[in-house]
Amino acid sequence: MAEKSIDLNIGFLKSKLPEIVKSQTGKEIENLKFIGGGSYGKVFRAEMDGAPVALKTYHVKGSQNAEAEQLRTLRANTSVPMPEVIFTYEDNDISLLAMSFIGGKNVLNPVFLLKSGEKKAAFARQVVDGMSEWHCVTNGKFGSLSNPAYDTWFEYYTETMRNPWLRGLSALAEKGKFSKNSLELLLEASELFDGIYTEPDRAVLIHGDLNIMNIMAAPESFALTGFIDPCGSCFADREYDLFQLRNMWGDAFGLYETYKSKHTLSKYADFKVVCYAAMNEASMRLRGGLIFPLWEALNFNRLKHETEKIKNEYR
Numbered sequence: 001m002a003e004k005s006i007d008l009n010i011g012f013l014k015s016k017l018p019e020i021v022k023s024q025t026g027k028e029i030e031n032l033k034f035i036g037g038g039s040y041g042k043v044f045r046a047e048m049d050g051a052p053v054a055l056k057t058y059h060v061k062g063s064q065n066a067e068a069e070q071l072r073t074l075r076a077n078t079s080v081p082m083p084e085v086i087f088t089y090e091d092n093d094i095s096l097l098a099m100s101f102i103g104g105k106n107v108l109n110p111v112f113l114l115k116s117g118e119k120k121a122a123f124a125r126q127v128v129d130g131m132s133e134w135h136c137v138t139n140g141k142f143g144s145l146s147n148p149a150y151d152t153w154f155e156y157y158t159e160t161m162r163n164p165w166l167r168g169l170s171a172l173a174e175k176g177k178f179s180k181n182s183l184e185l186l187l188e189a190s191e192l193f194d195g196i197y198t199e200p201d202r203a204v205l206i207h208g209d210l211n212i213m214n215i216m217a218a219p220e221s222f223a224l225t226g227f228i229d230p231c232g233s234c235f236a237d238r239e240y241d242l243f244q245l246r247n248m249w250g251d252a253f254g255l256y257e258t259y260k261s262k263h264t265l266s267k268y269a270d271f272k273v274v275c276y277a278a279m280n281e282a283s284m285r286l287r288g289g290l291i292f293p294l295w296e297a298l299n300f301n302r303l304k305h306e307t308e309k310i311k312n313e314y315r
């Protein structure tokens with residue numbers, strides 16, 4: 001389960017943030033306002049020296065340091081704008097990352113669904129080109145940014161993510177807190193995954209959470225304005241970076257298809273990517289993340305479909 005969870009009260013945070021920023025930078029902030037929050041924290045916008053900054057607070061202590069490390073590495077390796085870390089801070093009540101502000105709106109905003117096919121395609125190319133720059137950064141081993149220690153992605157993925165998640169989900173299913181059908185499907189798909197798996201030829205830098213909520217664009221032109229919010233950035237099989245492209249309504253912009261049109265993937269990439277997606281989505285209930293039943297159902301339907309395809313091929 002998640003570590004100690006900090007209660008994020010917006011009023012309390014608003015009263016504390018100005019003094020924390022002052023203590024860390026010597027500067028005053030103005031026009032502080034709450035702008036949103038996803039599964040992991042709450043985010044505020046403010047102005048410092050006339051420039052906008054983002055102040056992100058977390059439920060789980062230490063998250064600010066992990067995100068800062070990931071942002072620094074990713075920002076240095078793509079030409080797409082990303083937040084620059086200003087400082088990180090932690091006390092008993094607050095875990096905070098202060099960073100530069102990325103303009104535009106996150107692409108979950110329905111305004112982008114109304115754009116022309118041409119604009120959507122141009123946007124998808126910008127996203128894929130920026131992401132591909134990370135996928136050119138190679139490493140001798142797979143694993144975390146600070147200590148990549150695994151010779152194979154298979155070992156890293158199954159030992160640190162998939163297998164512990166499957167054990168956790170089995171325990172939940174025993175208690176009636178996770179669907180047994182879903183668990184069975186995950187177990188069946190995992191067995192097939194192990195059968196078709198081939199090791200990627202190299203470990204590459206991935207963002208880990210590049211879904212449309214973490215991609216920012218200009219509401220008028222639909223030009224890409226930045227990438228934000230890495231989670232689980234590491235040295236990985238680059239196909240592990242692709243399932244988030246399809247999350248929510250990523251397919252409405254053809255993000256995954258555009259990536260596939262520019263890169264040759266492994267033979268069973270579609271199956272692998274849905275396995276990664278469904279495992280990740282299900283594991284949210286073990287990791288304190290939010291669960292969106294609609295997305296989970298979509299992921300499991302895709303998994304069922306791709307699993308049947310693989311089974312038919314082997315029949």
Ligand SMILES: Nc1ncnc2c1ncn2[C@@H]1O[C@H](COP(=O)(O)OP(=O)(O)O)[C@@H](O)[C@H]1O
Binds near residue numbers: 037038040042043213
């Ligand atoms: N550096 C930033 N610049 C501009 N907007 C940001 C920034 N960081 C976060 N946001 C806004 O806040 C929302 C939630 O932040 P995010 O870092 O994605 O949090 P979570 O980890 O909870 O998903 C984003 O979708 C975005 O709209």
Ligand SMILES: [Mg+2]
Binds near residue numbers: 038213214229
């Ligand atoms: Mg986010």
